[in-house]
Amino acid sequence: MRGDEEKRLTPPGPDLRPLLRPRSIAVVGASDSEGSFGRRLLAAVRGWRYEGSVYPVNPRYGSVAGLPCHPSVSAVGEPVDLAVFAISDDRVEAGLAEAVAAGVRAAVIFGRCYEPPVPGAPSKADRLGDLAREGGIPVCGCNCMGFVNSVDGLRVSGNPPPTEDRPGSVGLVSHSGSSWSGMVGNRRQLNFSYAVSAGQEIATTMADYVRFMVADPQTRAIGCIVETVRDPAGFLSALEEAEAAGIPVAALKLGRSERGRRFAAAHTGAISGRDAAFDAVFDRHRVARCETLDELADTLELLASPRRPASGG
Secondary structure, X not given: OOHHHHHHOOOOOOOOHHHHOOOEEEEEOOOOOOOOHHHHHHHHHHOOOOOOEEEEXXXXXXXXXXXXXXXXXXXXXXXXXXXXXXXXXHHHHHHHHHHHHOOOXXXXXXXXXXXXXXXXXXXXXXXXXXXXXXXXXXXXXXXXXXXXXXXXXEEEOOOOOOOOOOEEEEEEEEOOHHXXXXXXXXXXXXXXXXXXXXXXXXXXXXXXXXXXXXXXXXXXXXXXXXXXXXXXXXXXHHHHHHHHHOOOEEEEEOOOOHHHHHHHHHHHOOOOOOHHHHHHHHHHOOOEEEOOHHHHHHHHHHHOOOOOOOOOO
């Protein structure tokens, strides 16, 4: 990697390269079982152009998909940048603790990680977030669809779309997993550099992903599908950085109606803020506000064009 590109890929805030551009990946819960999430996830990670090391982890197997399978992340014996968890929710907390102790530098947690609340006790999501912060690692999730890195040909998602490796120049961050799937599975010429399903953001927020994409030399425009903003100061700062760098941002705010707010709360535990406040923020930072996924896709396609219109045009 050239020095100037290395510099651009090190924005302020947490270092997301071990998460979004990992040199090695441990698939915790990798499996040969037909139809299992662990099998789909391992196939996805290996399915495109990714050239890093991939380590299946599952104590039930000696090998998976022709690769040696390790009983734990610590047993891999090599540095692991990213651990992705294809295991049941009741095992994720211990799995993340073991990965952090083994020196893993980032994680993806797909499960909802919900448990009935206990008065006065932290939720499972809070405990996982504390583990991540104590270990100093970024985490995508919980309750997410994973991510796509088309720069390096990497798909960390066991869900069907996208099936095609189509590198592009649009960055996407979505709180909604279904909206993320709809965007990355599009049949049009809207191709992504990075597309992240952020989920519950237990440790890493939309602001962090936006900063990473602003610093990425492949990304020409960024789309945000927003349910709520958990880090308002960070989000405003990220929009300021995008504006200063000349990277246009388009946003779709979900949960505008009362029904939509209830859905957002049920979906990721998000509490949607006042719509007028988002309007003011978007206007201030020249964010193109969209009303539908189709409009967001149209807008991003235009903004990422090498001949995009000037701001205000």
